[in-house]
Amino acid sequence: MLTEKISAAGMRLTPQRLAIVAFLEGNTGHPSAEDIFHAVRRRYPSMSFATVYNTLEAMKGVGIVRELKIDASRRRYDPNTKRHHHLMCDCCGKIVDIHVDYRLDLPAQVAEEFEVIGNHVEFFGTCRPCRERAPGIAG
Amino acid sequence: MLTEKISAAGMRLTPQRLAIVAFLEGNTGHPSAEDIFHAVRRRYPSMSFATVYNTLEAMKGVGIVRELKIDASRRRYDPNTKRHHHLMCDCCGKIVDIHVDYRLDLPAQVAEEFEVIGNHVEFFGTCRPCRERAPGIAG
DNA sequence: TTTTTTGCAAAGGGTTTGCATCCCC
DNA sequence: GGGGATGCAAACCCTTTGCAAAAAA
Numbered sequence: 134m135l136t137e138k139i140s141a142a143g144m145r146l147t148p149q150r151l152a153i154v155a156f157l158e159g160n161t162g163h164p165s166a167e168d169i170f171h172a173v174r175r176r177y178p179s180m181s182f183a184t185v186y187n188t189l190e191a192m193k194g195v196g197i198v199r200e201l202k203i204d205a206s207r208r209r210y211d212p213n214t215k216r217h218h219h220l221m222c223d224c225c226g227k228i229v230d231i232h233v234d235y236r237l238d239l240p241a242q243v244a245e246e247f248e249v250i251g252n253h254v255e256f257f258g259t260c261r262p263c264r265e266r267a268p269g270i271a272g
Numbered sequence: 273m274l275t276e277k278i279s280a281a282g283m284r285l286t287p288q289r290l291a292i293v294a295f296l297e298g299n300t301g302h303p304s305a306e307d308i309f310h311a312v313r314r315r316y317p318s319m320s321f322a323t324v325y326n327t328l329e330a331m332k333g334v335g336i337v338r339e340l341k342i343d344a345s346r347r348r349y350d351p352n353t354k355r356h357h358h359l360m361c362d363c364c365g366k367i368v369d370i371h372v373d374y375r376l377d378l379p380a381q382v383a384e385e386f387e388v389i390g391n392h393v394e395f396f397g398t399c400r401p402c403r404e405r406a407p408g409i410a411g
Numbered sequence: 412t413t414t415t416t417t418g419c420a421a422a423g424g425g426t427t428t429g430c431a432t433c434c435c436c
Numbered sequence: 437g438g439g440g441a442t443g444c445a446a447a448c449c450c451t452t453t454g455c456a457a458a459a460a461a
Contacts, residue, residue: 417459421452421454431444435440
């Protein structure tokens with residue numbers, strides 16, 4: 134449970150955080166801060182953007198969520214911290230998880246200059262619904 | 273030359289575009305719109321952000337430049353359209369090109385649902401200068 | 412009680428837009 | 437000359453900040 138990770142990290146368990154965590158737990162939709170804000174606001178009408186961003190930043194720092202840079206116009210958050218990658222549809226923007234562990238070695242020359250901690254692969258292309266909706270255009 | 277690609281694409285060759293292109297040609301620094309704006313403005317004091325963004329958007333649409341999403345707080349642009357990947361230093365933010373052609377196959381189940389057009393790998397870690405500057409902290 | 416967290420509202424930074432003018436082709 | 441491109445300024449969107457009030461531990 135994410136809640137356990139939060140208190141284990143020394144973060145306080147506030148109802149707002151519990152609500153945010155409840156929304157994120159098992160969520161594979163890669164929600165933005167606004168998505169989270171609106172979803173959580175239904176239960177906590179006083180919820181503010183500041184709290185959403187504060188909480189996400191704190192959880193990010195403790196490794197509970199991951200910030201995705203796959204969308205150029207907003208940050209998205211992923212509660213799945215297991216190593217995985219993403220595929221984004223150029224047409225509808227849908228983001229899909231891919232659980233594959235690729236072995237990606239750097240050229241020796243580069244490896245000398247950088248100590249790699251991790252990697253992330255973004256695939257881009259078109260999803261089947263988009264292809265079927267607009268054949269020859271979407272792809 | 274990028275200028276040839278511009279006119280070949282039916283885009284007009286304005287002095288502003290030539291200046292932007294001159295700055296981008298061979299530039300491996302992954303500049304942001306603001307970087308481009310300031311660099312070009314030295315020669316063309318009337319240059320506006322609108323023109324920079326218009327031009328980048330147009331060039332992007334024609335495949336002359338690529339928009340990088342590696343930086344969460346701003347878009348960066350890469351005139352290198354050859355297949356390559358990037359490594360970003362978590363510490364100083366430096367972005368380095370990696371010219372490797374990885375073979376990344378999707379799981380069959382995913383491949384049925386998505387037609388992949390391309391991929392991009394982001395490595396994150398620490399560059400040598402950062403490690404030497406703050407050993408044990410930076411990495 | 413102590414320290415963190417919240418919520419508001421305003422500010423900040425990057426990007427986009429509307430529109431009159433300009434100028435490449 | 438015509439249609440695309442420019443430049444300005446304002447608007448927009450997402451994110452961050454300051455600070456007083458509230459609440460977790």
